[in-house]
Amino acid sequence: MTNPATTLSSPGAAATTPQAASTSKKPQSRRRSVSRGWIGWLFIAPFGIVFVVFLVSPLAYAFYLSLFSKGLATGTIFSGVGNYVKAFTDPEFLSGVWFVLRFAVVLIPVQMAVSLAAALVLDSLTTRLANFSRLMIFVPYAIPAVIGSIMWGFLYSPSFGPLNNLFSLINQQAPEILNSDNIFGGLMNVVVWQWAGYYMIIIYAALRGIDPSIYEAARIDGANPRQIALRVKVPMITSALVLILVFALIGTLQFFTEPQVLKPIANGAITASFTPNIYAYNLAFQFSQFNYASTISFSLGIVVFIAVYIFLFSTRKRRGGFSS
Amino acid sequence: MTAATITRARPRTGRPKRNITAHIFLVALVLYFLMPLWWLFVASTKDAQGLFSGAGGALWFDKNFNLVQNIQELFTYKGGLYLRWLGNSALYAVVGGVGATVLAVLAGYGFAKFRFKGRDFSFAILLGSVMVPLTALVIPTFMLMSQMHLTNTIWAVILPSLLSPFGVYLMRVYAADAVPDELLDAARVDGSGEFRTFFRVAVPLMRPAIVTVLLLSVVGTWNNYFLPLAVLSDQNLYPITVGLGGWQALAASNNGGGASLYTLIVVGSLISIIPLIIAFLSLQKYWQGGLSLGALK
Numbered sequence: 001m002t003n004p005a006t007t008l009s010s011p012g013a014a015a016t017t018p019q020a021a022s023t024s025k026k027p028q029s030r031r032r033s034v035s036r037g038w039i040g041w042l043f044i045a046p047f048g049i050v051f052v053v054f055l056v057s058p059l060a061y062a063f064y065l066s067l068f069s070k071g072l073a074t075g076t077i078f079s080g081v082g083n084y085v086k087a088f089t090d091p092e093f094l095s096g097v098w099f100v101l102r103f104a105v106v107l108i109p110v111q112m113a114v115s116l117a118a119a120l121v122l123d124s125l126t127t128r129l130a131n132f133s134r135l136m137i138f139v140p141y142a143i144p145a146v147i148g149s150i151m152w153g154f155l156y157s158p159s160f161g162p163l164n165n166l167f168s169l170i171n172q173q174a175p176e177i178l179n180s181d182n183i184f185g186g187l188m189n190v191v192v193w194q195w196a197g198y199y200m201i202i203i204y205a206a207l208r209g210i211d212p213s214i215y216e217a218a219r220i221d222g223a224n225p226r227q228i229a230l231r232v233k234v235p236m237i238t239s240a241l242v243l244i245l246v247f248a249l250i251g252t253l254q255f256f257t258e259p260q261v262l263k264p265i266a267n268g269a270i271t272a273s274f275t276p277n278i279y280a281y282n283l284a285f286q287f288s289q290f291n292y293a294s295t296i297s298f299s300l301g302i303v304v305f306i307a308v309y310i311f312l313f314s315t316r317k318r319r320g321g322f323s324s
Numbered sequence: 325m326t327a328a329t330i331t332r333a334r335p336r337t338g339r340p341k342r343n344i345t346a347h348i349f350l351v352a353l354v355l356y357f358l359m360p361l362w363w364l365f366v367a368s369t370k371d372a373q374g375l376f377s378g379a380g381g382a383l384w385f386d387k388n389f390n391l392v393q394n395i396q397e398l399f400t401y402k403g404g405l406y407l408r409w410l411g412n413s414a415l416y417a418v419v420g421g422v423g424a425t426v427l428a429v430l431a432g433y434g435f436a437k438f439r440f441k442g443r444d445f446s447f448a449i450l451l452g453s454v455m456v457p458l459t460a461l462v463i464p465t466f467m468l469m470s471q472m473h474l475t476n477t478i479w480a481v482i483l484p485s486l487l488s489p490f491g492v493y494l495m496r497v498y499a500a501d502a503v504p505d506e507l508l509d510a511a512r513v514d515g516s517g518e519f520r521t522f523f524r525v526a527v528p529l530m531r532p533a534i535v536t537v538l539l540l541s542v543v544g545t546w547n548n549y550f551l552p553l554a555v556l557s558d559q560n561l562y563p564i565t566v567g568l569g570g571w572q573a574l575a576a577s578n579n580g581g582g583a584s585l586y587t588l589i590v591v592g593s594l595i596s597i598i599p600l601i602i603a604f605l606s607l608q609k610y611w612q613g614g615l616s617l618g619a620l621k
Contacts (some may be wrong), residue, residue: 039518040438040465044446047431047492055453055463062464118353119344135605142600144547146565146595150572151360154367154590155382160365197357237427246455250349254459257549261569264576265468277459281554284463294467297460304457311594 027280057137060302066295076291083295084312092273099274104252107188108245114196116241117205120229133205145194149261152190153178156210180269190258195251199244206240207233215284242315246308253304256281278302359547361597365538368591371380379585394591406592413546413596416563421542422484428488434525437508447496453489459550464504480555481563485545491537496515498533499526506591512598534608539603546600563597619621 069079087093122134140148155161158174167174179184212234218228234241257276265268272286273279276296284293366385371393371425376619389462435447474483503526511521515607522530527534549565556562560572568589577586581614 037402038343038440040440040443043434043438044431047427050427050486051450051453051489053491054484055456055461058461058464058468059456061459061468065464065467094580114353117349121349125343125346125476127347129347129350129428133354135331136354139356141363142543143597144549144565144603146547146549147597150362150568151364151587153572155360155363160376160382162382165383175590189607193357193360201612236356246349250455250457253474254457256459260549261572264573269564277550277583280460280463282552284466285554290463293463296524301457301460302459305455310506 010180014208032198045242059298062294062298065291066298069291070289083292084299086292087295087299092279093276093299096279097300100255100305103184103188103255104249106184107191107252108190108248111199111243111248112245113194114192116203116234118196118200119207120233121206122204123233124225126230127199134201138201139193140196141198141201142228145190146261148194149190149233149258152186152193153265156186159231174187176265178269183262183266183269187255187262191252192263194200195248199248202244203237203240206237210236230315242312243317246311248306250304252306253300257317276303286287329407358573362589362595364594368594370587372587375587375590390587391591392488394587395595398591398595402586404584405559406564406567406588406595409562409564410596412478413563413565414549414599416481416485417546418541420482420545421538423482423486424488424491424541424545425534425538426563427486428495428541429527429530430543431492432497432524435492435496435501436499437503437505437526439572450489454493456489458487462550462554464489465551469555475555476558476561478561481545481552481561483549484551485522485541485548486545488537488541491541494537495530502529502533509555528602532610535607539607539611542603543600564592568592568596 067078068076069083070076076166118133118137120129156163156177158164161174162289163174163177175182177183214232214236215228218227218232223231254277255275259266259270259274260278260281263274270278272282280293280296280300281291283296305311363383366383369389369391370386371388371390374388375392381388428528435443461484466475466480475481479577507525507529508521511525512518514523540600547565548563549569552563552566553569554564559567559570571585571589571592575589
């Protein structure tokens, strides 16, 4: 059996005589590619099943449920786009969307600045300290967001956190971070701490992929290290930066874990509709409004799609392709 | 571990001098990123009273070193509930992570190395699905699961964790370059079947990407909070994230009585982050290159 495709396509005569195999070459190679196409599907099928069951069907089911509403007196009735009209005029949902959009707009540039600066500095050094720092900055990525939030929750405490130690040195009362004035910054710090190292590693790896002879050429042309970093390195890793920005945007709009964990100690600063995901969770599990919770989930998906589309569209001219 | 990375580091022409400002910047970053972990370690050594009014302040040890007693109390509290959560997390992360990786490797290879009808269309759908916010699927998934009477079972956490469109994308990008068509054709000419070729020729070549996708999916499942929070109600099935989050809420809701629970939360957090930190530090040579896969394209 030298050629499995031959025996597979013609189990009877052809395999025994080499002459027959060579004369009927054309139809065989065609059949061979068809049979290999089948095998391609076989490789994809296991993932395909999971994809259909746990991505396509929840989406379809959520959409289906969102078209109905359930009332005590009326029972379940078809309400068409009624739930969507309700959602996009619901001040609680809109305030949650407004919060995550504002959060993304402030958080992502800060996070990007930290990780890009760290990656550029690390790329220019080859010392032991630099290698050690790269690992240590990355470590928070391995820590669950729940535990990151619990730790920062303790650290934010004005009575027994380090802020208390710090402010008592100058005889001042430590500020309350988990109140409605400061919660924005408090949550931002948790997220930057958690994710900046991960983004830094991706940027760093992209920087290491650049051919260093380009830096040499830039140096001969009289560029200083700062110019090389900003005018040569950064433009060359644009596609990595766009990818990170898209993931950061998608992640931020789904904000759930950190505010949910900090909620019990935040003195009411984190409400039941603080972010769209928290709102959907509470609608489903506190108020059993599954139809409306599905609508909120689906609407969040729509908001994310629109936001990512606007972002990719606005950066289209300045980047290489995202897809392969 | 640093020695290895230094020797691998590409020699840069010129400027070997140490940049003081750059190093100060790095030290400041490291202090910021490690400070909460240092606090966690210090706090884990304190008793309930010391945690809130320790002599040395929040970032230094109290007069008595209570770490061992805290761990003992943690492991025996409510019949070893914490160890159960740790075991659950490991089970979900390993089964979910390995499963997601296997599916991603198979599908990525299929997309990269076979031409068939509908391939480009399916891949376009896959790329689009990377943009779907997976947490928006949690509540619909919960409702589907409850129709199938699967909520409050380990499958409710494990099965949805098998979904990793980004893993498939990474594997496809990597397999397209790392596995030469000529090599596959040569194996086929030698009489190797498609699946044998895949295991013997393609998988070894895809190893760096496989380790990366495995780490990403194990971490993703280990750290997951929203999905298990929604689909589980039996606390014996909780992973560590949902368990500790629950203790945190409980401790906050009864102010005075929660004090002793706080020491358990703190030492429980410390113990739970150790496995993944060790995994990352020991596997660094694999993932450091692998994480850039998607970005380089």
